[in-house]
Amino acid sequence: MGERKVYIIPCSGIGKATASVGREATYRVVEDLLPETCDTLCLGLLTTGDEEARALVRHNLIVAIDGCAKDCARKNVEASGKTPDIAHRVQDFMKKHKGLKPEAVLDVGEGGRELADKMADEVAAEIKGLLEEED
């Protein structure tokens, strides 16, 4: 049986800077912190019901990162037949790290980048724990 990967799926939020933070945190984990075990995939593919994407979601470990209470990432993953193994909202991390706030959608600013970094570190640690349980 092939080893399972971790797919981190951020929401596609275009109206909120918190969605941009979620994406930045995702890229940090996937490209810098855990590139061997993690990847991302386009949420839009789940919305359209792309079979390849749905299969990836069902057969791998999934982390959903949402930028607001609409929970698009989590709900689209669930609609593909899988409950995310880890699910977060960026707002949860803002509560933990008061004072760190993103500035704008196109450029989250220093506060947003620091928040994304902290989020990435915590999510990466959770993912490591999840992978240890898999072993």
Add this chain to the structure above:
Amino acid sequence: MATKRGEKKGRDTGSFTLPADYHAWSVLPCNGLDKEAGALAREMALAIAGKGARLICPVRFGRSPSHYDKELKGTDLLVIDGCKKECAGRLATEGGLSIAGRLNVKEMLREQGLKSGKFPTPDAVNLQALLSRLGRPDAMAGVAVPEAGRAEARAAAPEPAAGRFAAEMGFREFMADKFVFKVPETGYFFNENDCWARVEGNRARLGVSDYVQQKASDMVFFEPPEVGTEIGQFDEAGSLESTKTALDIISPVSGKVVAVNRELVDAPELINEDPYVRGWAVEVELSDIETDRELLMDCDGYLAYLQGKVERELREKERGEGAQATDAQGSRRPREPARPGETGRPYEVEEPREPGRPWKPGQPKEPGQPWEG
């Protein structure tokens, strides 16, 4: 209110005292069949049910949540998960249940220096260790509760009279652009800061309107006033911070703070979800509602006021002037036609060029000058 998402419940080891009255609990275990921890969760749930708690089958609940309405009504829900996947907790949350306490079997074993067994049946030593913990309710570390624990919350803020603010209510809505704004039909008073007071007898609950929660976006912090504080009409009655802005709750009425919504401290997003009922912030004992009311709008008045305000904001947004866009974050510049070279580089979108010629941004060129490869 369901447990907040993303919280590492079960990993914290806050102390908790399981009440002697097990009949006050419903218990929902996970259904882990492939791990010993799941089997232990089941055994613990059965043991707690044996002492009088109501048992909720996770599979049945997943298929038909309303089946357990009777059991869940009037009891507090204890969730027992086997591992970090927290399937029972997720099931409860997705089913809209409020979780009063959690146990995590793996955490409890770890605290006692034990490890899960390799087989999906309960190891006798592990089971004995966990069941003996149940027999000592004063030592139930590992049952994590929300930071504002239930007992603590009740002590700090006496519950208002039962049913006082429980009445069902209707809303009127109006649409502006792609936004729909809700205003209660009756029973609320508003000030021009878009804060409301719902008066019942000599008390009022205070909060912010649907317009505020939409404009401010996701709430992340709520700082309540101290219980016992005297506040005047239009004084601050707590502060909120969202992902976009910080704002004060401006009290429409005068009175003394007798209760604050502790749930809101842990879950400020309640304001976004339900700004007029579960998103209440502060409860006051009124000092002079008759005088205060003269300066407030009733629901009809606020609806008309808000419609006018939103229309003005939209017109300003279309003109690119003044008021902040309700959903956009970023620079606000007067509307202008797209100009070539907005980034400073002169180029023409319509410039004819041969397909396949490599793009070379940054090359200065005169309008009309052919691209150079």
Add this chain to the structure above:
Amino acid sequence: MALETRPKKVGVLSCSGEAEAEGTIARNAVRLVMERYRPGITVSLCLPLYLAGDEGERRFAQAVPVITVDGCGKACAKLATEKYSGEVEDAIDISALLRDWGVEETLSRSHPGELEWELAERVAQEIVKRIDRLIAEGRVVDSEEG
């Protein structure tokens, strides 16, 4: 006085494909149009809301003419709009545009640099052309008409 029935907004919907650089360009281009080039007349929606949201969101393409901006040939924004919401007024495929423009460089999805922002600006202008055409055809009320 004639009853005005034309919409006052144009919907622009990006695929926002997180895994691909073209998705990042699509998202940034739409944001540029919303914030700088055509604020006030442009509205957008997060694509996954078609599934995660409610009827209000799914009525998006019925309420306004929608231009979709997709990063690649999978055309998620176009497909999802047609599937859940309604007809698409116009569809932009960024991967096709990049081929036409002869862009051969490898682009970054996570750290858009000078080239990626240039391309987002160009795509934004493609979107603006289409919005302006709708206004010129009288399909959308320009707020400056008064």
